[in-house]
Amino acid sequence: MPRIIKDGAVVEDSWDGRLLDLESYNAAVEGGEAPSAEIAVQLEPGEEPAAIAGDLHRIPMVAIHFPVFTDGRGFSYARELRQRGYEGEIRAVGSFIRDQLAYLARCGVNAYAFDGDIDLEAAVGSLQGFSDHYQADVLQSEPLFRRR
Amino acid sequence: MYVYDEIDQRIIDDRVEQYRDQTRRYLAGEISDAEFLPLRLQNGLYVQRLAPMLRIAIPYGMLSTRQLRKLAQISRDYDKGYGHISTRQNMQLNWPRLEDVPDILAELASVEMHAVQTSGNCIRNTTTDQFAGVAPDELEDPRPWCEIIRQWSTFHPEFAFLPRKFKIAVCASETDRAAIHAHDIGLELVPNTDGELGFKVLAGGGLGRTPVIGQVICEWLEKKHLLSYLESILRVYNQLGRRDNKYKARIKILVKAMGVDAFRERVEQEWQVLKDGPTTLTDAEIERARSYFTRPDYQTLPADADNEALQTLLAENTEFARWYQRNTLPHRVDGYRIVNISLKATGYAPGDVSDTQMEVVADLADAYSFGEVRTTHQQNLVLAEVASGDLLAVWEKLSAMGLATPNIGHLTDIICCPGGDYCSLANAKSIPVAEAIQERFENLDYLYDLGPIDLNISGCMNACGHHHIGHIGVLGVDKKGAEFYQVSLGGHQGKDASLGKILGPSFEQDAMPGVIEKLLETYVALRTDEEQFLDTYRRVGIDPFKERVYAQDH
Numbered sequence: 177m178p179r180i181i182k183d184g185a186v187v188e189d190s191w192d193g194r195l196l197d198l199e200s201y202n203a204a205v206e207g208g209e210a211p212s213a214e215i216a217v218q219l220e221p222g223e224e225p226a227a228i229a230g231d232l233h234r235i236p237m238v239a240i241h242f243p244v245f246t247d248g249r250g251f252s253y254a255r256e257l258r259q260r261g262y263e264g265e266i267r268a269v270g271s272f273i274r275d276q277l278a279y280l281a282r283c284g285v286n287a288y289a290f291d292g293d294i295d296l297e298a299a300v301g302s303l304q305g306f307s308d309h310y311q312a313d314v315l316q317s318e319p320l321f322r323r324r
Numbered sequence: 325m326y327v328y329d330e331i332d333q334r335i336i337d338d339r340v341e342q343y344r345d346q347t348r349r350y351l352a353g354e355i356s357d358a359e360f361l362p363l364r365l366q367n368g369l370y371v372q373r374l375a376p377m378l379r380i381a382i383p384y385g386m387l388s389t390r391q392l393r394k395l396a397q398i399s400r401d402y403d404k405g406y407g408h409i410s411t412r413q414n415m416q417l418n419w420p421r422l423e424d425v426p427d428i429l430a431e432l433a434s435v436e437m438h439a440v441q442t443s444g445n446c447i448r449n450t451t452t453d454q455f456a457g458v459a460p461d462e463l464e465d466p467r468p469w470c471e472i473i474r475q476w477s478t479f480h481p482e483f484a485f486l487p488r489k490f491k492i493a494v495c496a497s498e499t500d501r502a503a504i505h506a507h508d509i510g511l512e513l514v515p516n517t518d519g520e521l522g523f524k525v526l527a528g529g530g531l532g533r534t535p536v537i538g539q540v541i542c543e544w545l546e547k548k549h550l551l552s553y554l555e556s557i558l559r560v561y562n563q564l565g566r567r568d569n570k571y572k573a574r575i576k577i578l579v580k581a582m583g584v585d586a587f588r589e590r591v592e593q594e595w596q597v598l599k600d601g602p603t604t605l606t607d608a609e610i611e612r613a614r615s616y617f618t619r620p621d622y623q624t625l626p627a628d629a630d631n632e633a634l635q636t637l638l639a640e641n642t643e644f645a646r647w648y649q650r651n652t653l654p655h656r657v658d659g660y661r662i663v664n665i666s667l668k669a670t671g672y673a674p675g676d677v678s679d680t681q682m683e684v685v686a687d688l689a690d691a692y693s694f695g696e697v698r699t700t701h702q703q704n705l706v707l708a709e710v711a712s713g714d715l716l717a718v719w720e721k722l723s724a725m726g727l728a729t730p731n732i733g734h735l736t737d738i739i740c741c742p743g744g745d746y747c748s749l750a751n752a753k754s755i756p757v758a759e760a761i762q763e764r765f766e767n768l769d770y771l772y773d774l775g776p777i778d779l780n781i782s783g784c785m786n787a788c789g790h791h792h793i794g795h796i797g798v799l800g801v802d803k804k805g806a807e808f809y810q811v812s813l814g815g816h817q818g819k820d821a822s823l824g825k826i827l828g829p830s831f832e833q834d835a836m837p838g839v840i841e842k843l844l845e846t847y848v849a850l851r852t853d854e855e856q857f858l859d860t861y862r863r864v865g866i867d868p869f870k871e872r873v874y875a876q877d878h
Contacts, residue, residue: 224563246362246445248485252562255482259597273359275346282481306338308331310475312602319602320331320475321609 179296180267181277182287184303186296189289191216195239198223211235218269221249225256232262240285242270251283258284258314274298278305284314325386325696326471326616328436335479336433339440343367344426351423366446366484368439369425373748378417378425379442380432384452384470384494385413385699389686392697394435396682402428407682409667409675411739411790412491413451413699414442418746440478445486447477447558452494453501454700457617458708460656464513464521466496468613469550472605476551483558487565488573490558491530503701505529505537505821506793508575509557516544523550527557527587528579531787535823536576541588548605549595555603556594560587620694620709625659628712637716646768647719650730652710659712663693665705665722666729666737670762673755674740675703684725692718701790702739704732733776735844736762739790743783743800744807750783752800752807757781757836764837774844775856778817793817795858796843797824798836809836813843813869814861825866828874839873846872 177188193214196204201217204210211234218239219225228235238257240250254266267287268280277288281303290296312319328336343363350360364370368379380395387395395415399407402424407415420428432438441448450473452466453459473492477483483490493502496513504510510526523545529538545553557575564582566572579587628634638645653662665685668674677685685705689697692714693707700706705727710718722728731737738761741747743754758781765771780794784801791797797812809831812824831839844857846869851860861869 221567245359246485247567248445248483248487249563249567251482251485252559255559273355275355275359275363276485279479279481279484306342306479307334309335309481310478311480313481317602321612322602322606324329324331324609324612 178289180287180289181296181300181303182265184300186300191237193236195237198227201228205231219250219253221247225253225260225262229260232257232260232264235262235264237265237267237287238262239267239269239289242268242272245270245272245276251279254280254283254285255314274302277302281305282309282313282315325388325467326383326613332475333433333436336436336438336440339367339438339479340426340429340433343429347423347426362444362485364422364425365444366441367425367429368442369420369422370443371422371748372418372746373744374746375419376422376425377746378420378428378439379410380407380415380417380437380439381442381449382414382437382699383474384450384456384467385454385701386467387697387699388435389689389695389697391435391437392682392686392689394431394437396679396686398428398431399682400679406676406678408673408742409677409699409703409705411701411703411741411788412442412449413454413701414449415699416742418742443489444484445488445490446484447480447486447490447492450474450477450492450494451502451507451701453497454698454702454706455501455653455662455708456496457619458655458657458660458662459497459501460654461498462496462656463498463515464496465614465617466494466502466513467617468610469494469496469511469513469547471613471616472550472609473554476554476603480558482555483562486558486562487567488570488575490561490575492554500817500819500821503790503793503817503821505819506531506535506790506817507538509554510538511550514544522546523553525553525557527591528576528584530574530576531790531792532574533571533785533787534574534576535787535792536580537821537823538576539579539584541584541591547610548607549599551605552598552601552603553591553595556591556598559594560590564590622657622660622709623711625657625711625713627658628661631659631712634712634715641716644716644719647723647728647730648715650734650772651728651732652715655709657709661710661712661715663707663710663715663718664700664732665707665727666732667704667727668731668737668762669726669729670736670766671759672726673742673745674738674758677705681725681727684721685727688718688721702737704737730768731771733778734771735765735774735777735779735840736771737779738762739778739780739794741782741788743781743789747783747788749786750800751785751802752783752809753833754781754783754789754798754800757798757800757809757833760833760837761840764841774848777857778815779840780815790817791815792823793821794824795861796840801830803830807833809833811839811843811873813866814858816858827866828870842873843869
């Protein structure tokens with residue numbers, strides 16, 4: 177089983193359902209299969225969370241794909257999913273880098289499946305952001321100015 | 325000015341340690357060049373033609389003397405003893421070693437400074453009026469708002485990997501001195517019908533390859549909603565801005581492609597979600613930010629017109645009088661002047677300032693200007709609050725250091741990017757062109773007769789020298805491997821902002837002073853008594869200038 181970072185630790189990936197791209201997911205909805213606890217959706221850059229907004233309470237996992245780490249659309253997608261009340265797993269997949277983990281976590285991502293060979297134990301350290309942050313985010317609902 | 329509390333300090337200290345670790349991993353081969361690129365850029369570090377370049381943030385252009393002395397020391401210890409003021413009011417060092425940068429950042433952090441987000445595809449240093457807090461035409465001090473935006477944009481988790489860089493500027497006065505129409509977001513404090521000040525929000529302005537004047541997307545925004553509204557704009561841009569072509573990735577292209585109404589609608593839609601949420605500013609926070617920008621303890625002094633000693637001095641000392649007239653400006657308080665320190669002496673790259681010059685300016689600021697110095701987007705320095713009785717002493721010391729060239733706002737006060745001498749993006753050199761023009765127009769009587777003229781030079785399409793909004797703009801272009809210069813006329817950066825129009829075929833470097841001379845002769849021949857260069861241009865159009873410059877010599 178591949179290893180991922182999830183909820184702050186390196187773990188074996190226990191997901192054994194299906195992971196569908198948006199088009200296949202929509203087809204599965206048409207066919208009555210989805211939403212279901214067995215079917216996760218992967219969003220590509222350009223596929224906004226609004227596309228699955230109605231099903232969020234029944235989707236177990238949303239994967240956000242980073243084909244290149246410099247494409248930051250997924251940061252907004254994660255944030256928007258949480259803002260819409262999504263409580264399931266948000267998994268970053270693809271070519272994001274270790275130095276983005278703290279920002280991704282603050283945007284609401286809680287699982288990380290890297291492409292390629294990464295020292296996951298070392299990478300976990302990058303999840304720890306700074307001691308404090310100015311903005312409100314998914315981990316800290318109040319901006320610093322409301323806590324000063 | 326703003327003072328860090330222990331939380332601000334810890335966040336900046338954390339950043340230094342984070343970057344120290346990233347540099348270590350990069351040097352150990354654990355991070356690839358491509359992956360290190362945005363990490364170093366967001367810490368201000370470029371790799372340039374000859375050496376790395378470190379761009380140090382000077383938030384909205386404010387410096388304490390302690391900070392300026394630290395910059396002098398850093399430029400001496402880690403560089404070649406000078407810095408360069410950029411058009412974003414920042415300071416660039418041209419020769420640091422990549423390995424030293426974590427130590428430089430630690431030195432900066434010791435005086436509440438950093439190089440955070442001075443480069444890269446993120447929200448950059450917010451700029452404003454260099455005369456904030458002292459300008460007579462100010463509606464409100466913009467600096468508390470700049471500081472609020474600085475904190476919100478610093479390490480924003482959602483907006484560190486935008487399609488492209490993102491620049492915000494704030495104007496709070498009748499005259500726009502911050503070029504807000506040429507920014508991704510321009511904010512202008514304006515009254516509503518009840519007289520309450522709020523923000524007019526412009527979006528989609530920018531220079532670069534495709535210059536665009538920003539468009540209004542909100543006529544009046546209640547102040548407490550500033551951050552949630554900015555966040556909505558950024559979220560729309562982050563999701564919809566183009567990422568397939570870096571020349572089409574700025575927000576200006578998105579606003580144009582969607583149309584301003586559709587763009588506004590989408591922002592409003594996002595804003596309905598964020599509005600009144602936790603990012604809504606509190607009165608306490610606005611007051612806290614304001615509390616750092618209070619009026620210093622001014623003396624009661626006569627107005628300059630009633631100050632006999634000053635008037636006598638001005639009548640007797642023509643050089644001093646010339647400097648007083650050209651380089652100082654009225655202050656909101658009688659008996660004080662705003663002093664512009666020209667970094668545009670002929671023979672020195674525009675905007676460059678040496679370590680000893682920085683130290684002299686710091687000494688002057690401590691003695692005569694409440695311990696604060698400002699940088700300007702015209703690449704000069706400012707002592708904002710000098711009592712008129714101290715002006716002679718200030719002038720003498722500045723003169724001795726080559727810092728009193730009386731040319732502020734005139735042709736030789738050239739905005740100029742580092743160009744091909746330093747920058748790896750440049751198509752052509754810009755500093756030698758500026759220098760040749762400065763040499764040609766050294767006669768001060770002629771310079772003053774020409775009146776105020778903005779001459780802006782960029783070494784490439786990225787437009788760091790703001791050539792599009794110069795009354796005369798010069799752009800370095802590459803023609804089959806040779807350096808040429810394209811001239812544009814009629815750009816302007818005020819509230820009636822306009823973009824320059826290209827004159828015609830480009831010129832060789834040697835021809836440039838002669839071309840500028842012909843343009844100015846044309847203006848002098850056509851102007852009416854009251855007209856400045858821009859007025860004449862706007863009345864007669866580009867043709868008379870074109871005809872004169874491209875006329876065949878007989």
